Amino acid sequence: MQADGVVRLPGGLVLDDGQRIELAELRPLSGREEDWLATHPGVPSAVATTHLLGSCVVRLGDTKTGPELARRLLVGDRDYLMLQLRRLTLGERVSAVVGCPACGERMDVDFRVDDVPVEWRPQVATNHLVTMDAPAAGDAVPPRTVRVRLPNGADQEAVLGLEASIAVERLLARCLVEPDAALTAKERVAVIEALDRLAPQVEVELDLTCPECAHELVVPFDTTAFFLDEVRQSNAHLLREVHTLAFHYHWSETEILELTRARRRAYLSLLSDALRRD
Numbered sequence: 001m002q003a004d005g006v007v008r009l010p011g012g013l014v015l016d017d018g019q020r021i022e023l024a025e026l027r028p029l030s031g032r033e034e035d036w037l038a039t040h041p042g043v044p045s046a047v048a049t050t051h052l053l054g055s056c057v058v059r060l061g062d063t064k065t066g067p068e069l070a071r072r073l074l075v076g077d078r079d080y081l082m083l084q085l086r087r088l089t090l091g092e093r094v095s096a097v098v099g100c101p102a103c104g105e106r107m108d109v110d111f112r113v114d115d116v117p118v119e120w121r122p123q124v125a126t127n128h129l130v131t132m133d134a135p136a137a138g139d140a141v142p143p144r145t146v147r148v149r150l151p152n153g154a155d156q157e158a159v160l161g162l163e164a165s166i167a168v169e170r171l172l173a174r175c176l177v178e179p180d181a182a183l184t185a186k187e188r189v190a191v192i193e194a195l196d197r198l199a200p201q202v203e204v205e206l207d208l209t210c211p212e213c214a215h216e217l218v219v220p221f222d223t224t225a226f227f228l229d230e231v232r233q234s235n236a237h238l239l240r241e242v243h244t245l246a247f248h249y250h251w252s253e254t255e256i257l258e259l260t261r262a263r264r265r266a267y268l269s270l271l272s273d274a275l276r277r278d
Contacts, residue, residue: 004025005025005026005027005028005058005084005088006023006024006025006026007023007024007025007026007080007081007084008022008023009021009022009023009024009073009077009080009081009200010076010077010080010118010119010120010121010122010200010201010202011074011076011077011121011122011123011150011199011200012074012077012122012123013060013061013063013069013072013073013074013077013123014123014124014125014126015063015126016126019061020123020124021060021061021063022122023059023060023061024057024059024060024081025057025058025059025060026056026057026058026081026084026085026088027056027058027088027260028056028085028088028089028260028261028262029052029056029085029088029089029231029260029261030257030258030259030260031238031242031256031257031258031259031260031261031264032055032257032258033051033052033055033056033231034231034234034235034238034257034261035235035238035257036051037052037228037231037232037235038231038232038235038238041232044157044160044161045222045224045225045228046153046156046157046160047157047160048228049070049078049082049153049156049224050067050070050071050153050157051067052082052085053070053073053078053081053082053085053153054066054067054068054069054070056085057069057070057081070153071152071153071154071157072152072153072154073152073153074123074150074151074152074199074200075150075151075152075153075155075156075199076119076121076199076200076201076202077200078152078153078156078224079202079223079224080118080200080202082223082224082227083113083116083202083223083224083227084113085227086113086223086227086230087113089231089260089261090227090230090231090261092112092113092114093110093111093112093113094109094110094111094112094113094223094226095108095109095110096108096109096110096221096226097109098206098208098219100210100212100213100215100217101215101217102210102213102215102217103210103212103213103215105210105211105212105213107208107210107211109206109208109221111204116202116204116223117202117203117204118200118201118202119200119201119202119203120200121198121199121200121201123150126149127147127148127149127177128147128148128149128150128194128198129145129146129147130145130146130147130148130190130191130194131143131144131145132144132145132146132187132190133190144187146176146178146181146183146187146191147176147177147178148175148176148177148191148194148195149175149177150175150195150198150199151171151174151175151195151199155171155174155175158170158171158174159171168192169188172188172191172192175195176191202223203220204220204221204222204223205218205219205220205221206218206219206220206221241256241264241265241268242256242257244268244271245264245267245268245271248271249267249271
């Protein structure tokens, strides 16, 4: 992350006119976003990500920011921005608890945002040409090619609630630039693998050993979902903080929710010091 919340996207957004956007400027969550998450507990992660990025990405090249632009961002870029948003809002260190599937023992997990592996795959075009395996020897038919685009936030939202296998097929269909191109089962697998190779990735896999039973396991860790849960669970603190500031400073709820968490707590610390002196 550069100064003032400016980050470089691992993939980047390529507009229809060929312009490439690779830098984004973020601000931390304010109380407004924290309150929105707390009052929308059942909202899927993809929808919450669109809402938060639509609000907290303050600059993305010269393009107007908002929910629609957040939906156009590649999945990997959205994950990366959410990770950086977590850093700005809650700090560098991530602490979690994972249960051992063998004995049920709870294991503490601790890592830094900088430790999260990122696959940087800068994009230079809005779509890609995928070439299938060459035909069998002696076959005069040339290798088939299919033009695809990488999945974005709108695609994530479009397949919400579907069974996993159906969601994969629906997502693949949305990513075919030539939607009428019928693919065999083998070709579908080839295209899905190509999309995975071409897309930026932000993935965490925790290699753990249970201290109680020595069971070894690899746990996929969804940093975006964890961040959303962290913020939602702190809603009770938010209400108390709003109440305290409103009671002593006579600010409106709207004014207090405009503040970031760090700013709110700075005022609360000053207030606490003043009340102790009195």
